[in-house]
Amino acid sequence: MTNSAGPRRPLSTSPFKVRVEAPLKRFAVGDRVTHDRYGLGRAVGVEGDSDIAVLVDFGSRRERITQPYAAMFKL
Numbered sequence: 001m002t003n004s005a006g007p008r009r010p011l012s013t014s015p016f017k018v019r020v021e022a023p024l025k026r027f028a029v030g031d032r033v034t035h036d037r038y039g040l041g042r043a044v045g046v047e048g049d050s051d052i053a054v055l056v057d058f059g060s061r062r063e064r065i066t067q068p069y070a071a072m073f074k075l
Helices: none
Strands: 032-035 039-047 053-057 062-066 072-074
Touching: 032 053, 039 062
Parallel strands: none
Antiparallel strands: 032 039, 032 072, 039 053, 053 062
């Protein structure tokens, strides 16, 4: 018997789920960014070789945003 419906989807409760980690976000000085809380801004500083934190100018304020940068995205 063949499966004509195509490949099976893994169940969300399966103990055999493949865990895919999201790639690390990297920012450089001058990058335009958007932040869920602060809005649009521009990266003006990067701390450390592995982007420990990014200093972002949001116009009316400067904020130091640390990893994992869940609420910040590069434009």
